[in-house]
Amino acid sequence: MVYIEEAHPIDAWQDDDNIKAKIFLHSTRTRKERCDVAGTCLVKLGIEYPAVVDDIANTTERAYTAWPDRLYVIDRDGRIAYKSKPGPFGFHTEDVAHALERLLPDSQPSAKPSPSVTRVEPAIPSTPGKAL
Amino acid sequence: MRLWHKIVLAVLVAYGVLCAAAYEVMRQTPERFGLIMEHVPDLAFIVLPFKPLWFRARAGTLNVGDPAPDFSLPTQDNKGVVQLASFRSARPVVLVFGSYT
Numbered sequence: 001m002v003y004i005e006e007a008h009p010i011d012a013w014q015d016d017d018n019i020k021a022k023i024f025l026h027s028t029r030t031r032k033e034r035c036d037v038a039g040t041c042l043v044k045l046g047i048e049y050p051a052v053v054d055d056i057a058n059t060t061e062r063a064y065t066a067w068p069d070r071l072y073v074i075d076r077d078g079r080i081a082y083k084s085k086p087g088p089f090g091f092h093t094e095d096v097a098h099a100l101e102r103l104l105p106d107s108q109p110s111a112k113p114s115p116s117v118t119r120v121e122p123a124i125p126s127t128p129g130k131a132l
Numbered sequence: 133m134r135l136w137h138k139i140v141l142a143v144l145v146a147y148g149v150l151c152a153a154a155y156e157v158m159r160q161t162p163e164r165f166g167l168i169m170e171h172v173p174d175l176a177f178i179v180l181p182f183k184p185l186w187f188r189a190r191a192g193t194l195n196v197g198d199p200a201p202d203f204s205l206p207t208q209d210n211k212g213v214v215q216l217a218s219f220r221s222a223r224p225v226v227l228v229f230g231s232y233t
Contacts, residue, residue, distance in 0.1 A: 012166025065192025
């Protein structure tokens with residue numbers, strides 16, 4: 001996971017789902033704040049794959065036009081093999097599985113996404129790709 | 133021009149202007165976009181073609197086949213730094229961009 005700036009901070013545009021879930025977060029202004037919130041995210045959403053945190057200048061997010069959420073698959077040559085449409089509407093984890101199957105054709109077929117998979121967690125199949 | 137022609141034309145022009153304005157707002161930085169959208173009524177999401185405008189406005193400049201921009205970022209637990217290029221020739225990498233909210 002590449003943790004980026006908040007999608008719906010309370011100091012900008014709060015979201016009804018977050019209000020219902022009692023998630024009230026300000027935009028993060030320091031790297032420490034962002035790391036702390038990222039840590040909460042990983043725990044609450046049960047994300048077990050490695051997570052890195054974008055800098056406060058949002059350099060990586062800008063390079064990938066990733067906000068509010070987005071999926072990419074990078075092949076072994078360091079080239080973009082799959083780029084999702086911008087989230088939330090374009091965030092489809094099954095497309096990631098299909099892209100990995102094309103890159104790793106000799107691997108096992110992708111597993112079905114578990115019911116607990118959320119928007120920020122791809123349906124990573126049992127193929128030797130790396131999720132970040 | 134008959135009156136109803138003028139009305140239809142005016143509505144179409146207004147709709148086009150609103151779509152163009154929405155598109156431009158979607159191209160703003162996330163912070164600015166959020167501050168503006170806080171004051172936009174929910175009706176706008178029904179009236180305007182939000183999704184196709186969003187897809188176009190937030191398309192970005194990267195395309196499939198392009199070199200992925202390299203980055204070197206610290207892990208959330210501050211125990212290390214991960215560079216995307218380090219995975220080259222090893223295995224594909226899935227990047228999941230997102231946040232808690």
